[in-house]
Amino acid sequence: MTVLKRQMKRYALFFLLLVVNAVLLLAAPEVGKESLRMSFAQLTEMLTIIPPVFLLMGLMDVWIPKEVMMKYMGKGAGIRGGVFAFALGSLAAGPLYAAFPMASVFLKKGVSLLNVFLFIGAWSTTKIPMMFFEVTQLGVKFALARFFLNLASIILLAFIMERTTGEKESEAIYQRACAQQKDH
Amino acid sequence: MFTKILYAGAFVWLLLSFLKDREKTKTALKKAWKSFENILPSVLAVLLLIGFVLTVLDPDLISKAIGSDSGLFGLLLAAVIGCITLIPGFIAFPLAASLLRAGAGYTQIAVFVSTLMMVGVATLPLEMQYFGKRAALKRNALSLGAAVITSLMVGVIMK
Numbered sequence: 001m002t003v004l005k006r007q008m009k010r011y012a013l014f015f016l017l018l019v020v021n022a023v024l025l026l027a028a029p030e031v032g033k034e035s036l037r038m039s040f041a042q043l044t045e046m047l048t049i050i051p052p053v054f055l056l057m058g059l060m061d062v063w064i065p066k067e068v069m070m071k072y073m074g075k076g077a078g079i080r081g082g083v084f085a086f087a088l089g090s091l092a093a094g095p096l097y098a099a100f101p102m103a104s105v106f107l108k109k110g111v112s113l114l115n116v117f118l119f120i121g122a123w124s125t126t127k128i129p130m131m132f133f134e135v136t137q138l139g140v141k142f143a144l145a146r147f148f149l150n151l152a153s154i155i156l157l158a159f160i161m162e163r164t165t166g167e168k169e170s171e172a173i174y175q176r177a178c179a180q181q182k183d184h
Numbered sequence: 185m186f187t188k189i190l191y192a193g194a195f196v197w198l199l200l201s202f203l204k205d206r207e208k209t210k211t212a213l214k215k216a217w218k219s220f221e222n223i224l225p226s227v228l229a230v231l232l233l234i235g236f237v238l239t240v241l242d243p244d245l246i247s248k249a250i251g252s253d254s255g256l257f258g259l260l261l262a263a264v265i266g267c268i269t270l271i272p273g274f275i276a277f278p279l280a281a282s283l284l285r286a287g288a289g290y291t292q293i294a295v296f297v298s299t300l301m302m303v304g305v306a307t308l309p310l311e312m313q314y315f316g317k318r319a320a321l322k323r324n325a326l327s328l329g330a331a332v333i334t335s336l337m338v339g340v341i342m343k
Contacts, residue, residue: 010225013309017232031239039235042270046227048187050220052194058216059197062208094187095272097230097307100314101219117323124302124327130273137277138284138293145341146294146334150302153330160326165319173315180219180314 046097053098057105069109077115085115086154089122099123107177113170114162121154226310233306237268247283250292262292263332266299267324270306291339298331 008015025032073081085106092099103116111119126147134143165173201209250262271279280293303324304311311320 035235035239038238052190055194058212062212149334
């Protein structure tokens with residue numbers, strides 16, 4: 001495949017959606033405009049969060065040796081590794097999509113699948129800064145009930161995810177993580 | 185607040201890295217850029233998807249849909265809305281609070297908040313790129329199940 005063709009293929013879904021939006025602009029200008037406005041609003045939010053996340057990713061990749069990550073969160077790290085992964089996710093904030101690139105560096109550094117899913121689960125649901133805010137908005141009882149129930153389900157989910165991921169798929173996930181920084 | 189800490193952390197680390205080893209820093213920056221460029225197509229697609237979703241589902245519509253006596257239908261709707269929208273917590277919690285005051289059930293609100301956080305249909309293309317189709321779909325499906333079950337329990341607790 002030529003370079004151009006390959007690039008076109010990568011951006012196919014984006015172009016398709018762009019066409020949909022263009023059609024929308026013609027058919028229902030108000031809706032189309034609103035949709036684009038929403039996309040731009042989201043874009044600015046993403047643009048504020050993306051640079052530091054990827055910068056940290058690159059720095060982490062270069063400076064933290066694989067052995068260290070494996071020791072703390074690898075397959076042999078046991079419960080301590082799980083607690084560590086969970087704490088890292090819980091202390092974070094920001095949208096879930098920012099957790100994926102972080103998780104891929106973890107994978108690249110040999111962190112176990114279980115711990116990666118714990119990290120993602122914690123990032124998505126049991127973020128400590130968010131919980132404080134939830135308490136002020138929805139009350140202590142509601143926030144704590146949700147927190148502890150979700151804590152249990154995150155752990156359960158991480159185990160299910162790990163157990164149901166076959167060797168081949170798991171291999172593919174690790175390879176995918178390693179390929180994230182390669183050229184096309 | 186968190187974003188500021190993130191920026192501070194990234195820049196301090198970058199500065200230290202630069203002072204210690206320029207070559208390594210260059211590699212880090214290159215890797216950062218490549219990782220970003222790698223997901224750029226998905227990010228752009230996700231942005232447009234979010235635009236569509238948020239246009240159709242504005243907060244007004246959401247309040248009406250899972251309001252006071254929406255019952256099981258409201259629960260399912262709350263789950264669907266939570267799954268496909270991408271609302272940051274600092275907007276979602278006040279919205280949830282106002283919905284509660286307007287008479288929405290605790291179960292519906294819990295399901296809305298939980299799916300909002302754990303399930304991301306709009307960001308699926310991005311997640312698939314990192315974890316593959318199967319794992320990404322599985323994680324979202326399991327999370328949806330967990331959100332519904334825990335929310336029903338929250339509803340009982342709050343009674």
